[in-house]
Amino acid sequence: xxxxxTLIPVILLVxxxxxxxxxxxxxxxxxxxxxxLSGTQWKPMKGQFGxxxxxxxxxxxxxxxxxxxxxxxxxxALYLAEYASKFLRALMRPVLDLLAAIPSVIxxxxxxxxxxxxxxxxxxxxxxxxxxxxxxLQTDNPTGFGILAGAVVLAVMVAPFIIAVxxxxxxxxxxxxxxxxxxxxxxxxxxxRKVLVPSTLPGIFASVVLGFSRxxxxxxxxxxxxxxxxxxxxxxxxxxxxxxxxxxNNYGEMMSIPxxxxxxxxxxxxxxxxVLILNVASTLIxxxxxxxxxxxx
Amino acid sequence: xxxxxxxxxxxxxxxARFFMLLSFLIVAASLISILWTVFGxxxxxxxxxxxxxxxxxxxxxxxxxDPQCNCGFPAAGAWRNRGGINL
Numbered sequence: 521x522x523x524x525x526t527l528i529p530v531i532l533l534v535x536x537x538x539x540x541x542x543x544x545x546x547x548x549x550x551x552x553x554x555x556x557l558s559g560t561q562w563k564p565m566k567g568q569f570g571x572x573x574x575x576x577x578x579x580x581x582x583x584x585x586x587x588x589x590x591x592x593x594x595x596x597a598l599y600l601a602e603y604a605s606k607f608l609r610a611l612m613r614p615v616l617d618l619l620a621a622i623p624s625v626i627x628x629x630x631x632x633x634x635x636x637x638x639x640x641x642x643x644x645x646x647x648x649x650x651x652x653x654x655x656x657l658q659t660d661n662p663t664g665f666g667i668l669a670g671a672v673v674l675a676v677m678v679a680p681f682i683i684a685v686x687x688x689x690x691x692x693x694x695x696x697x698x699x700x701x702x703x704x705x706x707x708x709x710x711x712x713r714k715v716l717v718p719s720t721l722p723g724i725f726a727s728v729v730l731g732f733s734r735x736x737x738x739x740x741x742x743x744x745x746x747x748x749x750x751x752x753x754x755x756x757x758x759x760x761x762x763x764x765x766x767x768x769n770n771y772g773e774m775m776s777i778p779x780x781x782x783x784x785x786x787x788x789x790x791x792x793x794x795v796l797i798l799n800v801a802s803t804l805i806x807x808x809x810x811x812x813x814x815x816x817x
Numbered sequence: 818x819x820x821x822x823x824x825x826x827x828x829x830x831x832x833a834r835f836f837m838l839l840s841f842l843i844v845a846a847s848l849i850s851i852l853w854t855v856f857g858x859x860x861x862x863x864x865x866x867x868x869x870x871x872x873x874x875x876x877x878x879x880x881x882x883d884p885q886c887n888c889g890f891p892a893a894g895a896w897r898n899r900g901g902i903n904l
Binding site (some may be wrong): 592598626709 | 826
């Protein structure tokens with residue numbers, strides 16, 4: 521009985537993947553997979569379904585969000601675990617839970633009201649005047665809606681997860697290890713760098729993967745600020761159209777177009793595949809890191 | 818320990834602590850910004866009546882009974898005279 525219950529998540533995952541595969545089969549029969557994955561043209565009326573702009577937009581937004589989120593999140597977790605007073609720690613725990621519980625649409629509204637105007641009024645003039653030579657900042661998008669706005673919103677969304685998990689991992693380190701390092705004359709920072717971080721590396725990595733998975737599939741907040749323009753992004757200020765936004769914006773609309781339903785299911789299948797690949801890769805890396813930590817201790 | 822090495826460690830400690838505090842302040846500022854955007858700046862436009870009152874649908878033939886309604890429909894009598902549903 522318990523064995524059968526344990527299999528339910530596996531059956532669900534296989535069922536979802538199979539369902540998406542069956543739904544996207546009409547498109548896969550008509551066009552080859554590589555053509556779909558590498559195609560840059562999205563013209564449903566002409567039967568052209570190139571997914572590359574959406575895949576690259578998803579990766580751009582997610583990776584930039586992680587670049588923005590990971591360093592401050594880990595440093596914040598280290599500060600809370602090692603330097604902060606008991607009062608601040610007690611205060612920040614519910615605050616982080618609150619941040620994690622805020623619905624994504626509120627992050628989207630915040631992005632539209634705060635981040636998009638900031639990108640439009642501060643970052644675009646900066647990119648025009650000072651950083652014109654940097655390819656990552658060259659754009660012809662006159663609005664603040666784009667990859668940077670989406671990534672900042674996403675970074676703020678995933679930060680509480682990364683901070684909370686990293687903080688828990690750091691707190692779980694036995695106090696004796698810290699005391700031993702400090703007793704040998706090491707400073708707090710040296711203890712963090714040489715003792716705490718190496719011993720908790722698998723946990724920190726797991727927290728980053730958790731954030732990455734959340735960021736990859738996040739729909740609502742990103743959809744509201746990313747611009748939703750089908751194009752290959754070349755700069756962080758360009759507008760883009762990630763896969764979850766494509767599915768959320770279009771499913772149920774224009775279903776009379778041949779293959780459109782199948783193409784959207786194909787987009788969902790690609791997204792599922794990306795998340796699965798990420799999770800399998802991260803599990804392998806995690807195992808390796810844990811083995812290294814075990815050998816070191 | 819040589820004094821310069823001690824000084825170097827002290828500087829590294831101070832820099833690391835500064836960056837950790839800065840990161841913490843960035844996260845805290847983003848939370849305050851979200852809360853201010855959602856609650857602080859928009860609370861003045863909310864009223865208890867707006868939150869608590871239920872939807873009131875005034876049908877065309879009820880307009881005559883509600884002098885406050887200015888919904889653009891003809892008066893109840895006119896509606897019936899045009900062959901509207903006489904309820």
